[in-house]
Amino acid sequence: MKEEFNLKKLIILDIDGTLRDFAYGVPNSAIKAVNMCRERGHIVCICTGRSQGTIPKDVMDMNIEAIISGGGCYIKYRNNIIKDEYIDVDILKKFYETFKLKNNNIAFAFESIEKVFMNNSAYEIFMDMNREKIAFLNDKQKEHFFKNEKIVYEDNIRDFNIEKDNIHKICIWSDYKMNKKLDFFIKENNIYKSQSGMWHENFYNEIIKKGSNKGDAIKTLCKYLKIDLKDTIAFGDGYNDIDMFNVCETSIAMEGSPLALSNISTGMCESVMEDGIYNELSRRNII
The missing domain is CATH 3.30.1240.10 (Hypothetical Protein, Haloacid Dehalogenase-like Hydrolase; Chain: A; domain 2)
Structure with missing residues (x-):
């Protein structure tokens, strides 16, 4: 039986430099923000260039329900693998x-x-x-x-x-x-x-x-979840987040992001250790 979805927003988070600091890990404010999103009926997705087996333990411990890894090669929602494309x-x-x-x-x-x-x-x-x-x-x-x-x-x-x-x-x-x-x-x-x-x-x-990137993966996930792209909010900090920003309705560049990313974003927020994700979602009344 196919699941039915009745959701408000899809919150998409890059890992390194966005959700997580390499030295301090995932800040408590980000964990709180993710949990509050769930409580309010939103779905949270991590979207990373890392392959599935290299995602840090503290991120996996958050039990985020949607994962895009390998730069778009692999998509998983809960226990359902939506896409798994590897090099021939x-x-x-x-x-x-x-x-x-x-x-x-x-x-x-x-x-x-x-x-x-x-x-x-x-x-x-x-x-x-x-x-x-x-x-x-x-x-x-x-x-x-x-x-x-x-x-x-x-x-x-x-x-x-x-x-x-x-x-x-x-x-x-x-x-x-x-x-x-x-x-x-x-x-x-x-x-x-x-x-x-x-x-x-x-x-x-x-x-x-070829054909696998963060942007196309987000489209695939949205189609699966029956979420309109206008209901997507993405957070990122690097060049490999450009495809993601080009697809999502709302795109938030972290403080310190390269100009190539911040110039195409719809907004900016504080750095990961300055509670950027929590603050921005609060400002937008998502949490």
């Missing part, structure tokens, strides 16, 4: 061969719904990233950081089975020459860059299946 095995095999991942030092990681497979070069980069993140944290903050981290950091690529492990996202770090080769490979195959940046001298890219 043939493309993964071509990717392996094209970049000779078994034979050189390109850093890469494959993210499945349950775990992250990485080679030693990626492991070392992740360790460097974590050292930089926690360098200025006190002991209590460091304890909180590692307590909620879901990723197991190890050179475990040998455990990856290309025929059995469904991969939602590829993370790859490369030099300029290899990055240009990656651009060409992406154009020739059914994948695209969901996020790009730099890590020291290396180009960093996150790659998912």
Whole structure:
């Protein structure tokens, strides 16, 4: 029997830098805001570039009923999986061969719904990233950081089975020459860059299946829940939230968001640790 929905708003929350601070985790004000939304008949959805298996423990402990993960590859409402799109095995095999991942030092990681497979070069980069993140944290903050981290950091690529492990996202770090080769490979195959940046001298890219992004995933979820897009409110803070903001009726950029995001938002709020989500939902009489 199909569920019936009689809801007011769909509240959509990015995780990192929006719902959650990397050092302090999810503030009590955000937990309170989510609970108050539920009490008032709204549905709350987390919408993240993280794959399902890397969502921090403190976020999962909130038992938020709707999840969009992997940048739009995976959609779940309560116990119902609405979408689960992973990169084709043939493309993964071509990717392996094209970049000779078994034979050189390109850093890469494959993210499945349950775990992250990485080679030693990626492991070392992740360790460097974590050292930089926690360098200025006190002991209590460091304890909180590692307590909620879901990723197991190890050179475990040998455990990856290309025929059995469904991969939602590829993370790859490369030099300029290899990055240009990656651009060409992406154009020739059914994948695209969901996020790009730099890590020291290396180009960093996150790659998912073409046709999966936060904006389209929100449309799919709204159709499933029979919620009109005009009844959506999204909170975000990064470049990968642009697709989400372009779709949602109301879009709130967190303090410190890049101009590319804040310029297309319908409003702005305080940072995550300044109770931005709670304050903005209160101002709009949602809670």
